Amino acid sequence: MELHEAQLSGNWHKNSQEQCAAGYAAHLHLQSNGLYVGSSEPAGTFTWWDQGTWALQGPGKLAISTANDEVVTYTYSLSDGTLTFTDPAGCRFSYRRAP
């Protein structure tokens, strides 16, 4: 679990254009202390991932607190620098690791 957390920490840029993923942050900074900051494009627009906590819930499960403070569990996979999420509604979208 700790290994996975280390792999997920860092900056991620969304590389999905799906309409269902529009409400997720364009840029995501997963901090090693379990906090995260998300930002939207254009800046100032609403995103469900704006600020909060993230934690692994088990294999392939990531819990992220959202804009209304609800903690939502997403399935995820990590492969070749691409972090792919599937939300509870079935929307699948991905991020590329950024410097």
Place this chain on the structure above:
Amino acid sequence: MSHLPESSKIPPMPDLLPPSAEDGPGLSNANISNANLAINPNLQLQPGQIVFPQLRSLRAGCWLLNYKPSGAPLVSYDGTLRVESHSEGRTASGDLYQRPVIFLPLPITSPIPLLENKLNPNANLALRPILLAGPSPAAGIPILSRSRYRYYVRVTTLPEYFYLGNSFSLGFQLYRFTAPNSWVLESTLTAQMVRMTGPAGFPSPSDYAEGDVKNAANVVVGRLTMGWLSTYLRRCTVEIDTVNGSERPTNSGIGHTWTSLMDAVGWQTTVHLSDTNVAEPSGNSWSNAEMHAAMLARRAVVNLDSEWRYHVLAVKNIDSTPRGIMYDNGGTDSNNVPREGVGIASHWTISAGWGTVSGQRFGTAAAPYFRTAVHELGHAMGLYHNSADFGFMCTSDVIAAAGTPATPFPSNIQWSFHPDNLKQLRHYPDPFVRPGSVAFGSASTATPSISPTDLEADVLGLDLKITPLLGELPLGAPVRIGVTLRNHGDQPLLVPASLSLKSESVSGSVTDPSGNVRTFRTIIHCIEDSPFKVLNPGEQIEESMTLMRGAEGALFGVSGIHQVQVEVHWEVDGMLAHLADSASVMVTAAVDANHAEAAHKVLTTPDAHLVLAIGGDHLTDGIAAIQAALDSPVLKPHFAAIETKRLASRFMKRKPDAKAATALLDYDTVMSGSEHDKLERLLGDAGGSLPKAGKAKAKPTRLTSAK
């Protein structure tokens, strides 16, 4: 001048208010007496008597607003205007709701009903529209029906702290709202408001004003009334229900209460401590849907169209989050009414690493527990997370992680909203903040653009004056404006060294005959070694500018009266010094096909403006457009100086061509003072000389002593 028809239902202006001591803070009785003289034209002034105009201020707080458009007697909008006074200046905004009209059957007026029915058998079926009464000022800040919401009022100008006399100018934009969340800037308006005695019911009758509303073409389009209601800006109720065993989040334990926190926001807040025995539907932990159902079942009877009531439900645990949630945002919202309620969990065990409250049950840690309730209420009021400080919309996790041994959590909690969130709570459109209106996630500071924070302050002793070089111009011609900044005070003042449009200090706008506003500012950013200079008493700076295009396109693209506004801003001790002046120019229509074609070309070629600004031979489209203008006898006088400047300047390997440049100039050439100076220098350097002055030459840029 009023354009209202004589049959208009708009009442005449009431009498002017006699000045009173409360209106002029710091004024002596003698001055007040003089102010009486100043507003009474029938009193004879004694020679040598000094008359001090009345100083007044626009009172901060909530004003009852009414706007009646002209020519539509059954259309009336009621709402509020929020005037905030803060350390940075003033900010004001408002909201308008359309007053309902109902239809009533026409009463039978004939004393002989049978006879009347015989004459008109449908008489009893006729309907008469009735405009209902507006909100009573005696009832305080009005709460109006969500379905009647029509406009956000974005105030753009209002008196700075004090104004002289009995009237003041209000500038505002009306943003039309269409559900679920669409906003369109419908009109930009001004009103010259005149203070008068308010009708019965207003708590402070002297804080009342009325005025005609005019559009950008200076046509009266309606009438505005405003009367002060309250020092608060908005009002709401917070109802708190709990399950048995959960604490009520009512205070921080260190002096903060709902009332004290919301007072700081400017919201008049009533706290309703309600049930403490809400039943648990499925054990200690609640789902979002269960909390929503409990709110609907246990909340006091409420109509969100007559009360802004937010519901706080304290339960032991929440399924979807450890501490608190604004659950009412969509999926769980069985009544499709968003942002009515929040939940907070009293029995969460506070995580390790959370300072002095680690390991405690959340409900027993008053400060973080109450803070979380306020945070969730902030979400219900449309706010998002904000980590710019440790205020209410930052998350507790971030604040806890930022604790230090010297200032451990929760003592590092900031018991206030971040200034951005404060502004949103005070000046967001009603649908963004009131419960049951737009969905969570729909609020935005950009759509509609919320009222600007007024950091501007007028500088006493300085006057800005703009003068069009020509008051009337043909369609397609650039407009040359002379700008003068004068120190008429008795102290030297530091002012921008340049009033050129290349200066960062200068910007402006042009309002066309239809009321469309287009802005302009520099397209060349110059780094100046000395951007300021001292302007001594009696001195003035003169400059000129040539206007063609702005960010939104051609500034003078149609015929008719255009209003040009020039503003100068610069920073002084964190405030923004501000000067502005406006003038009108008349653009005449195309006189023939040749003129129309040339105007068409320059108005639709953005590079023509760049040729004017930076010259050179590389902007071929722009040069071609200017050449088309030069081929038009009507436009040639207005473009000759621009082309002369280009030809008289070196560009890469091309040398200045003084002969060709000079050949373009004749007696009719229109040029500003800046252009005159520059051409004189360029032609002199190129071995030529500037011919005799044209018919409309402005003064060159220089520092002079005012006459």
